[in-house]
Amino acid sequence: MSSVPENTQLxxxxxxxxxxxxxxxxxxGHNTTILQGTQIGDDVIIGxxxxxxxxxxxxxxxxxxxxxxxxxxxxxxxxxxxxxSIYAGTDIGKNVFIGDHASIRENVSIGDKSVVGRAAIxxxxxxxxxxxxxxxxxxxxxxxTLEDNVFIGPCVSMSNDKYMGAKNFTLNGxxxxxxxxxxxxxxxxxxxTVGRNSIIGAGAAVTKDIEDNITAAGVPAKRLNSDGxx
Amino acid sequence: MSSVPENTQLxxxxxxxxxxxxxxxxxxGHNTTILQGTQIGDDVIIGxxxxxxxxxxxxxxxxxxxxxxxxxxxxxxxxxxxxxSIYAGTDIGKNVFIGDHASIRENVSIGDKSVVGRAAIxxxxxxxxxxxxxxxxxxxxxxxTLEDNVFIGPCVSMSNDKYMGAKNFTLNGxxxxxxxxxxxxxxxxxxxTVGRNSIIGAGAAVTKDIEDNITAAGVPAKRLNSDGxx
Amino acid sequence: MSSVPENTQLxxxxxxxxxxxxxxxxxxGHNTTILQGTQIGDDVIIGxxxxxxxxxxxxxxxxxxxxxxxxxxxxxxxxxxxxxSIYAGTDIGKNVFIGDHASIRENVSIGDKSVVGRAAIxxxxxxxxxxxxxxxxxxxxxxxTLEDNVFIGPCVSMSNDKYMGAKNFTLNGxxxxxxxxxxxxxxxxxxxTVGRNSIIGAGAAVTKDIEDNITAAGVPAKRLNSDGxx
Numbered sequence: 001m002s003s004v005p006e007n008t009q010l011x012x013x014x015x016x017x018x019x020x021x022x023x024x025x026x027x028x029g030h031n032t033t034i035l036q037g038t039q040i041g042d043d044v045i046i047g048x049x050x051x052x053x054x055x056x057x058x059x060x061x062x063x064x065x066x067x068x069x070x071x072x073x074x075x076x077x078x079x080x081x082x083x084x085s086i087y088a089g090t091d092i093g094k095n096v097f098i099g100d101h102a103s104i105r106e107n108v109s110i111g112d113k114s115v116v117g118r119a120a121i122x123x124x125x126x127x128x129x130x131x132x133x134x135x136x137x138x139x140x141x142x143x144x145t146l147e148d149n150v151f152i153g154p155c156v157s158m159s160n161d162k163y164m165g166a167k168n169f170t171l172n173g174x175x176x177x178x179x180x181x182x183x184x185x186x187x188x189x190x191x192x193t194v195g196r197n198s199i200i201g202a203g204a205a206v207t208k209d210i211e212d213n214i215t216a217a218g219v220p221a222k223r224l225n226s227d228g229x230x
Numbered sequence: 231m232s233s234v235p236e237n238t239q240l241x242x243x244x245x246x247x248x249x250x251x252x253x254x255x256x257x258x259g260h261n262t263t264i265l266q267g268t269q270i271g272d273d274v275i276i277g278x279x280x281x282x283x284x285x286x287x288x289x290x291x292x293x294x295x296x297x298x299x300x301x302x303x304x305x306x307x308x309x310x311x312x313x314x315s316i317y318a319g320t321d322i323g324k325n326v327f328i329g330d331h332a333s334i335r336e337n338v339s340i341g342d343k344s345v346v347g348r349a350a351i352x353x354x355x356x357x358x359x360x361x362x363x364x365x366x367x368x369x370x371x372x373x374x375t376l377e378d379n380v381f382i383g384p385c386v387s388m389s390n391d392k393y394m395g396a397k398n399f400t401l402n403g404x405x406x407x408x409x410x411x412x413x414x415x416x417x418x419x420x421x422x423t424v425g426r427n428s429i430i431g432a433g434a435a436v437t438k439d440i441e442d443n444i445t446a447a448g449v450p451a452k453r454l455n456s457d458g459x460x
Numbered sequence: 461m462s463s464v465p466e467n468t469q470l471x472x473x474x475x476x477x478x479x480x481x482x483x484x485x486x487x488x489g490h491n492t493t494i495l496q497g498t499q500i501g502d503d504v505i506i507g508x509x510x511x512x513x514x515x516x517x518x519x520x521x522x523x524x525x526x527x528x529x530x531x532x533x534x535x536x537x538x539x540x541x542x543x544x545s546i547y548a549g550t551d552i553g554k555n556v557f558i559g560d561h562a563s564i565r566e567n568v569s570i571g572d573k574s575v576v577g578r579a580a581i582x583x584x585x586x587x588x589x590x591x592x593x594x595x596x597x598x599x600x601x602x603x604x605t606l607e608d609n610v611f612i613g614p615c616v617s618m619s620n621d622k623y624m625g626a627k628n629f630t631l632n633g634x635x636x637x638x639x640x641x642x643x644x645x646x647x648x649x650x651x652x653t654v655g656r657n658s659i660i661g662a663g664a665a666v667t668k669d670i671e672d673n674i675t676a677a678g679v680p681a682k683r684l685n686s687d688g689x690x
Binding site: 079083097 | 243287415
């Protein structure tokens with residue numbers, strides 16, 4: 001049984017599985033699928049053709065999954081676009097915006113007022129602070145931390161596996177400190193830290209830690225002088 | 231009320247909201263959602279599980295939206311793939327092809343015979359000329375202009391916000407002149423111009439204007455000599 | 461007529477067209493569309509809101525399509541995520557994992573136990589060996605070969621058209637030999653070969669063939685010395 005208040009605006013062909021809890025004044029678009037156990041706060045707006053509350057899957061060559069995750073919990077005032085997918089075991093804060101075609105994995109936390117852009121992806125075990133912006137088509141790999149007010153430009157890429165599957169390595173995504181800004185299509189390597197309020201140029205490859213308040217660019221990324229040259 | 235001619239080939243579980251106008255000999259795939267006010271020309275073919283005619287959304291931290299946009303208008307002979315999303319307030323020309331998983335925002339104009347590839351994204355307020363090719367996973371940011379016959383390679387990235395949200399800045403995407411070709415995974419910075427028939431190498435970062443008839447490559451992109459070296 | 465065994469777990473609003481053959485103990489999620497002629501092996505699990513068995517399409521400016529392809533054939537034990545699209549004329553091996561939002565074109569072969577990541581794309585006429593990993597948002601262009609045990613990092617980009625549509629050119633994707641590993645967001649040019657067990661750095665642009673057992677990085681990619689410098 002699920003709890004769907006009378007003031008829910010339900011589209012056509014919506015599927016709501018068991019044990020779904022829906023708050024007051026929620027809108028759910030057409031052809032959207034809400035899987036078992038999903039919890040949706042008040043005033044949430046969900047677009048068309050989404051899939052919410054997905055259980056983890058994989059094949060024998062993929063990382064072992066936790067045996068059990070909790071529900072997907074979408075807090076009040078958040079908006080989910082169209083054709084988006086979000087996993088069970090993840091917490092979406094208040095007044096968050098998730099774009100069309102975006103995908104968010106399990107065991108992720110997204111802080112209040114953050115924006116996950118169109119077709120952006122956030123992998124498992126990642127923590128996104130408050131008021132972050134993850135732009136279109138950006139890729140936040142697993143085991144990544146963004147503190148508050150971080151800006152991830154369009155098409156930014158991250159990785160969390162130093163040996164690309166060749167050796168045992170504790171998967172470790174980037175750690176991006178408060179106020180840092182990553183330019184479009186930059187590449188961040190496993191485990192690197194980007195310091196507070198630092199800026200990474202478009203197309204850079206960040207292979208080492210970047211201190212606070214630095215501007216760096218290039219492949220590999222190097223600190224720019226005050227005149228903008230390396 | 232909507233106008234759906236008898237010769238429409240309608241899939242199963244298609245949702246057609248109010249005030250949709252459909253031309254002659256249109257095909258609409260299964261599980262596709264056509265939202266209010268969408269206008270579809272003759273001989274248009276739309277795939278399965280699409281969402282067409284989306285109204286703009288956002289949260290308090292995102293760009294203020296126009297109060298009102300017109301309809302989505304798809305002109306005759308165009309084809310839309312599967313799992314694609316297109317917004318209201320956009321005009322798709324004649325004989326255009328939009329790939330699967332592609333997403334096109336509001337207030338966009340796409341010229342006749344252009345191709346928007348699989349999972350490619352065109353953001354708001356952008357103008358795409360005739361016979362352009364935007365390849366797979368390419369990202370056309372907001373406020374961008376492509377003249378006619380422009381080629382955007384796979385995974386090309388663009389940005390339109392010089393200060394990444396840190397300062398007030400009039401958002402300004404790239405301006406790409408007729409016949410220019412952008413190599414795969416190149417990064418284009420806000421407001422840069424690429425000249426007529428110029429060629430940008432794969433993986434380049436274009437940080438300054440590029441004149442007509444130039445080949446440029448590297449991070450940052452520099453003009454190549456006739457022997458292909460910088 | 462289609463063959464759907466009684467032990468099939470069928471979601472709601474699933475569309476199964478004619479001549480679909482489904483093996484034993486198959487699960488199909490809600491709102492998924494299975495198009496004409498698709499063949500699904502035993503113990504396959506398919507997510508929600510997918511489109512499987514798509515026929516090729518295009519407009520007058522795109523590559524001429526083959527007149528006829530066979531069915532989509534998904535072999536036993538494979539898992540397809542949510543909101544994925546796969547074309548007719550393609551063969552998915554045993555125990556393969558295809559992520560959410562992924563898209564696989566026609567005339568593709570994917571070997572046993574391989575993984576195609578979330579929102580990754582494999583274009584037409586490509587051959588993927590056994591036990592390959594294609595990570596999230598990676599782009600495998602048309603006419604590409606991956607031998608066995610190849611690792612393609614997140615957001616890797618490839619191209620197959622040397623002249624970007626300007627001249628006649630036989631389309632020719634990269635050829636990546638067994639055990640090679642491509643770092644995240646690297647760009648591979650048309651027709652290049654990456655040798656056995658070679659490693660390409662994150663953000664590199666590979667413009668020439670890379671021999672066996674080499675590590676290369678940079679734009680353009682150059683061989684690294686043993687101390688990691690160019």
